[in-house]
Amino acid sequence: MSNKHPGDVSLLRILREKSKGTVCIFEKQDFFGIYDDDAILVAREIFKSEVGVKRIQIGEKRMAYISLGGGQYERVIRELLVVLRYRVQLYKSMNNQWLIKCTGTAGNMEDFEDIGDMGKEAANLISILLPRTRKIHGKVFAAIIDPSTLRISFAELEDDDKLSHLEQCIISSNAKEAIIVGDPPSDRLSLIKNILRRSNIMCTLHPKPSDKTHFVRLLKEEEKAKIAHLTDDLRCVLYGVADYIKLVQSGWASQFTLNDYSNGRFMRLDEGAVKAFELFFPFNAQGAMQATVYSTLNRCKTVAGQKLLKEWIARPLCDDRLIRERQDCIEGLVKSSSLLKALHSSHLDKLPDLSFLARRLLRKKARLLDCYRIAQSIRKLTPMRECVLQIANASPDCSSAIKDLLLLPIVWGCEQFKDLVECVDQIVDDSNVKANGLRIKASISPDLQKIANKLEEIDKRAKRSLSRMCDRLESSGIKLDTTSQHGYVYRVTMKEEKQIREASGIKIIDGGKGAGMRFRDSNLDSINEEFIEINAEYLRAQRELEETTVEICATYASALSRLSSLLAVVDVLTSLSIVAISASKVHIRPKILPLGSNEFNIKNGRHLVLDFLLPHYIPNDVNLTDTRALIVTGANMGGKSTYLRSTALISILAQMGAFVPAESAELSIVEAVHARVGASDRLSKGVSTFMSEMLECAKMIKSSTRDSLVVVDEIGRGTSTFDGMGLAWGITAELINNVGCRLLVATHFTELTEMNDPPRVRAIHMKVMMEDTLTLLYKAEGGVAEQSLGIHVARMVGMDEETLGLGQKEFDRLEMIEKLKKEEKDAIINATDDSIRDIILNSTTF
Template sequence: MDTPANDADADATDLVGPPGGVGTVTPMMRQFLAAKAEHPDALLLFRMGDFYETFYDDAVEASRILELTLTSRNKKDDDPIPMAGVPHHALAAYLPRLIEAGKKVAICEQLEDPKAAKGIVKRAVVRVITPGVVFDENILDRRTHNYLTAIARAPRDGEVGLCWIDVSTGDRRGATLPDLAQALDELGRVEPREVLVAADDDALDHAVRFAVPGVTVSRVPLTADRSSPLASAVEMAADYIGDTQKGGALLLRDLEVVELAKTLRVGPATVRNLELVRTLADGRRKGSLLALLDHTRTAMGSRRLKQWILYPLCELAAIRRRHDIVGALVDDPMTRGLLRDALDGVYDLERLVGRVSAGSATPRDLIALADSLERLPELAATLTANGHPALAALATRLDPVPDASAAIRRALVDEPPATLKDGGVIREGFDPDLDELIQIARDGKTWFADYAQRLRDASGINSLKIKFNNVFGYFIEVTRANLEHVPATWLRKQTLANAERYYTPELKEREEKILGADERRLALEQGFFDALRERLGTFGARIQATAAEVAAVDVLATLAEVAQRHAYVRPEVVAAPVVDIRGGRHPVIEALLPAGEFVPNDIALDGDGARMVIITGPNMAGKSTVMRQVALIALLAQMGGFVPADAATIGLVDRIFTRVGASDDLSRGQSTFMVEMTETARILAEATRQSLVVLDEIGRGTSTFDGVSIAWSVAEHLHDTIGARTLFATHYHELTELALTRDGVANMSIAVKEWKEEIVFLRRLVPGGTNRSYGIQVARLAGLPRPVIGRAREVLANLEANALDPDSRPKLARGKGKARGDQWQLDLFAPPPTPSRLLEALAEVDPDGLTPRSALDLIFELKALAASESDQERPR
C-alpha cells in the first residue's frame, strides 16, 4: 500500500540522510530520528496526519510482517528513505500482528491539531507496546495470562529470582529457585510472552531461549545490587514497565511470593506429557485437561482455572477447603446453577480495571465495569442462601464497590458510543454547561430541518438537502436538473458530477455556532471522562481483590459442574505416602468415548509397602493411559477438584515426574535416547519420597542389554534410595523379577484375550506380570504386509527356541527348512499385497441362502481361488 504522508510539514524536499549519516534533515525527520534514538529496539509508528508511517529498517520490517507496499520518501534522491504506513484508524487491526511477531512497538503521536500548529506539529512517543506489556483486548487471549517475566541470578550461590507480571490484570508474583535448571522449569510453567534478562548475561539469554522456544527475550540494564535475586528481578520488571508507560502509574497487586514448597510442582515435561494445557499431537488446547475442565463463565475464571491446574496445592487444609466448597455445590445443583447464571453477567473485571489504571478504558469499558459490580450482590446472596459455612465465607469477600458503580451511572449514558470522539458520552444533568451545549446541538438538528424546508419553499427545489461532512462542513446540495432554480444569493461551495453544493451566510453562521458548540462539548466530555477514570482508579485495589474472589467462585462452581456431569467423586487427601484408586478413569479419554465404554482400573501404591508397580503388556493395550490417569487424578485432587474414580485416597504429592514417549530434540542435537536419559537424570536428582514418578519404557533407545541394565538400575534407585511412589511400564520382562527380591515392588499387567492368532485388548490392569509383548499381533493390526508378519513369526520362533547354527550363532535368518541362501529377501517398505480374492469371496457368502448344489460349487470355487493365491505368494 503506497501511503504518502499527508501531514502539513511532510512536503519538505531537503535531502534526508540515514540515522547518523550526513545530509540536511527536515524538521519532521529530525523528530522521527530523535524518537527513534530514544527507542532503538522498538519499531516506531510515527503519526503523520491520517497515517502511522515507518522509515528505514522499520519500514522494511513492517512491510514484511504486515504485507504492506514498501515505498520511499524522496524517491528521486540517490539514497531514498524506505517508508511504509498504515491508516491511523486501522491501527487496531495491524498492531496485533506486530506483537505476535515478537516486536516491541513505540507509538509516536501528534500532540496538537496540525491546523492549529505554528510550525512543525509537536510529537512524542506516548506508549510502548511489547509482547509482555499489552492492554489491548484485540491482542490478548481472554483465557490466559500475558506474563512479562524477569529473571536474575545471584552472583555467588547460584540462586535465581523470577518475577512474573500480567500488566493487563495487575497479577504480580515472584519466586526464588535454588538453581538455574529449576528456574527454567518454573519459567516453562509460567509460559511468559516476554522475558527480561540482564544486558550483560549472554549465557542466561541463551538458556532462556532454549528453555522457552519462541519467547521474546529483552536485554535490560541491571542498575543496582539488591539483597536477593528476586529483588533484582522485581526491580528489572518495574523499570521496564515504567519505561513503556511514559510515567503513567499502573495498578499492580502487591507482590505475591510463591512458596513452591506449598504447591505440587509439575515441570515442562510433565505439563507436556500429561497434556495439561495443550495436546502432544498438535499443541492445541482442545483435547487437553484444561479444555475438558473449562466450563467457566468468566474470562477471569478461565485464567484462574489454568493457574490452579499448573499450581496445585500441597497443603491439606487448603485442599480440603476447596473440596468442601466443591462438595457443597455438587450437592446443591440449584445454587450451582444460580451462581453460574449470575456469573454470566460479569465481564472481565481484572482487565477492565487494568485499562482504567492505564488510561485506556473506553466509555463502554466503564459501563461493563458498572454492570459487573452490580451483579455481585446477587452472587453473594446466592452463596449465603445455601447455608454452607464455606460458601458464606466466600460471599463476605465479594465487595461490590458501590461507590464505583454509582459514579459511573451518575456520569455516563446507559449506552455510550464506542469512543469519546463520537460525543454523547456524558449524561444530561451531570453538568449545566454541558447541558446547554447539548441543547444547542439538539436545537441545531431542528433548525436545519426547518431551514431546509424554508429554502425549498422559497426556491421551488423540493429535492434540495442540507448535508454535512468533515471537510466542507454544512452545505446545500442541488441536483443538476434544478440548477436553474438556484437563487443568486446562494454561494457555490463545491461542484460534483451530478450536483452542486452551496451555502448561505445564514447557514454559515449557524454552522459556526453548532460546530463551536460540538467542539466545546467534546472538550468538556473529555475532561469529565478523564476525571471519572481517575476517580475509579482510587477503587482499583478493591476491585482487583473482588475480581480474584469472583474468579475463584467461578472455578469452584465449574469443578462442581464437571464433577456432576462426569460422576466424579471427592478424593480423600492424606499426609501418608499412598495412592489408592478404585475404578479410576482417564478424565479426557473417558469424555471422548461413548458413555460407559472406558474401562476403569484399580491401582495401589504405598510408600511404606508396595511403592513401585512394574506394568507389562503389549503396545496399544493401555499402559500409558493407566499411568497418566493416576497422575491426573493426583493432580485433580490437589488442585481442589473431584476425581474420575469410584473412590480415591491420595497421599500428598510434592512433585509429579513423567518420562513418557519418545522424540528427538534436534534443535539441541539430542537423540531420542539422549532426551530420555536427560529427563531420567533430572528425575533421579530431584524426586523425593513424597513424589509421584511415571516412567514409560526407560532404556529402549539403545541395545537390549544396555536398555535392560539401565531400566533395572533406575528402578532399583527409585525403590531403594528415593522411595518415591512409582509406576514403571516396560517391555523388558526381566524387570518383573525385581518383585522377587523387594517387598516394595509389585507386578501388574494389562489383560489380553487370545483367540487363535487374534488378540483383544481388555484394557484391564490385573495383578502379575507377563512375559509376552504381542508385538507381531500389534504389527498385524497396524497393517504390515502378510509376508512380513509371517517372516517375523519365523524369526521369533528361532529366537524363543534359542536356535543356533553349528557355530553357535542364532539362526535369525533361517526359514522353515530352507538354507539362508535360498531364503527370499523381503522389502519392508514394499507396497501392501493385493487384497485376497479368496477372503472377499468368503465375506460375500450367505450360508443360509445356499442349496446343497450351490454349496458344493462354492467349495470348488474357493479351492481354486486358494490354489491361485498360493501360487502368487510363493517366493521366487
C-alpha cells in the same frame, strides 16, 4: 522498483543495527511499512504467502517490502507479540529521522494495549538473577510481576545443577517473557535459556539496574517496609524487573503489593510432567487443536478466571487444609446443581475484564463507557450474592468454606463499590445509548441543559417529519430511528422496499434483511445535519464532567483489581464444579491425607480428557499404598501410557481441590510429580532422542524425593536393546531402592519385572484377548504380559501382509535363538561336571 522515503539513511541504519528477534515497523501517513527480512518473516509466518511482498531499492540496497493497512497492522502486531514472541519496535518519521514511537514484547505490551484487545493480555513477566559462582549449584533469585493482580512476587531458591526448582518456578509463573538480570556464568545462562525455550518463554538479557526508584515507587506505601528485610540479590532482581518494564511512567505508582513466591506450599511439576500430561498443550501438537487438561477444565466466564485456572493447574496445593476448603466449595456447588448453573450461565456470564478496566483507569486511558461498565458489573453482584447465599444454606457442612471463598468476596464488592455505583447513576444518562451513546445527564449543568433542550426540540421536529412521511407514502409501518453512526433515519421492513425505491426525493442509507431499509428525505436530512452539530456541541460541553467522573472512578482502581482476583476464585471453583456435573460418568471428591501419609488408592480411575472424549472408557484401579512401584507391561496401544497418565492427573486434580474421575480415591499428598514420557530429537541443539531422554532422567532422579510421584514410560528405547535394558534397570532400581518414591513404570523390557517384590514392587499388565484377531481390553491386572504383540498391533492398523510376513519370519528366528540359549543355559546350570564339555561342544551359541 525504486522507492525513496524520508530518512533513508536512518531507516537503513535501524535495519542494520536491530537485534535478533526484533521486528521493526515504520508508520507512514495512512499505512505501515515493513522491510527486508522482517517483511519476509511477516509474509511467511503470518500471511502464509509472499504474494504481497514487493522488491524496492533504498539507497544501494535492494530489499523486500510489504505495506499494511490498519486491520493488517493490528493482526501483525498481535501475532508477532503473542504468538511468535518477537520484540516489536514501531518507528515514526520526524524531521527525516526515524524515531521509536512504541516498543513491545511478549511480557510488556503496554504501548500496544489500544490495539484490539491487546491490553487484556496483561502478561506476567519473570526476572531471574543467577549469581556468578564456581559452584555447580547454589542460590538463584526470581521476581514475577503480574499487572492484572497488581502483585510482585519474589523467590530465593536453593537449586541444583539442573536448576530444577527455578524451572518449576518458571512453569508456574505463567510468564510470557523472562529477563536475565546482570551477567550470569555462560554455562548457567545456556541452561536457563534452554529451559525458557522449552517452555516457550521469550528471553531478554538486561543489565543490573542503576535506578532503584522505579521499583520502590511501584509499591503501596504499607509494602515499602518489606524491602529492608530482603537480601541484596533479591533487591537486584526486583529492581531489574521494575527497571525493564517501567510501569511507573504509565501511572502504576503506589499500586503493587509485594509477596513471597514460596514453592514449599505447592506441588512441583517439572517440564516433563507439563508436557507429558498435556496440561496446556497437546503432546504432539500437529494439525487441528487437540484437547488438553486446561481446555477440558476451562469453563470460566472471565479472563481473570482463565488465568487463575492456569495457575491452579501449574501449582497444585500441598496444604491439605486449603485443599479441603476448595473441595467443600465444589461439593456445595455440585449438590445445588440448578443454582450452580444459574451462577455460571447468568451471574458470571458477560462480566467484563475488571482487571483490564482497572489498568485503563490507572493509565488514564479510561472513558465514560468504562465507568459505566464497572457500575453495571457491580450491579450484577447483588443477585450473585443471593445465589451463593442459597448454595451455602443448602449445604451446612460446606457453608463455612463457601462463605469464605465465594460469598464474602462478593459481599465485599457490593459494599466497596456502592458509592461508585451511586455516582455513575447520578451522572450518566443511559436512557438512549443506541442513539446518543453514553452522555452526562443534562441536569448536572445549566450549559448542558440548554443544549439538551435544543436536542429535544430537534427530536420533536423529526417526529413531525415522520408523521408527514407516513401520510405521503400512506404507510403506518415507517419508523424513526436514531443511531450514533447515521443520526436520524426512517426505517421500514424489506417488504416495503419497492414502494420506497419508487418514491421521489428519497435517499437510501442502507438495507438488509435484519435491519430493514433505512432512508431519509430532504426534510429529515436538514434536521439531521442540525442534530449532528448540536449533539457534537453536547459532547464537547460534557468533556470536563466526563473527565471528573473518570477521575473519581480511578480512585477505585486498586480495589477493582482486587475484586477481579476475588471473582476469579469464584469463577474457577464454579468452572471445576461445572466439569464435575457435566461428565457422563461420576466425578467424586477424593479423600486427601497429609504429606508423608502412606495411602494412595484409586478405584476405577479414568483419564480426565479421555473421559469427555470417549463414550466407553475402561477404568482401572491403582494401589500404591503398600506397593511403592508398579511395573506395567503389555501390548502396544494396550493402555499402559494412559494408565500412567491418568494416575498422575488424578493426583494433580486432587491437589488442585477438584473432583476426580474415579469411583473412589484416597490419596496422600505428593510434593512433586515428575515424568519421563516420550522424547523427541532437539536437532537445533545437537541433542538426540536418546540424549534428551537421559538428560531428563538424570534431572528427574536428582529432583525426586520419597514423597514424589514419578512416571516413567518406555525408557531406553533410543539405543541398543542391551544398553537400553541396562539403563532402564539401573534407573528403575535407583528410584525404587534409593529414592523410594511412588513409581509407575511402563516398559516392553519384561526383564524389569524380575524386580517384582510384592508388596513393595509389583508387576501388572494390560489384558488382551487373542482368538482369530487381537482384542485390546485396556484392563490392568497382576502379572507380566506374555508377549508384546507388536506384529498383531501392526496388523490391526492395516500394515500389508507381505511386510508382516517378513517381520513374523524374523521374529520366529530370533525367538528360536533365545529359546535355544535359555535351554542351553538351564542345561549348564543343571549339568554334572562330566557332561558340561559335551553340552558346550554341541551348543549352537558357543
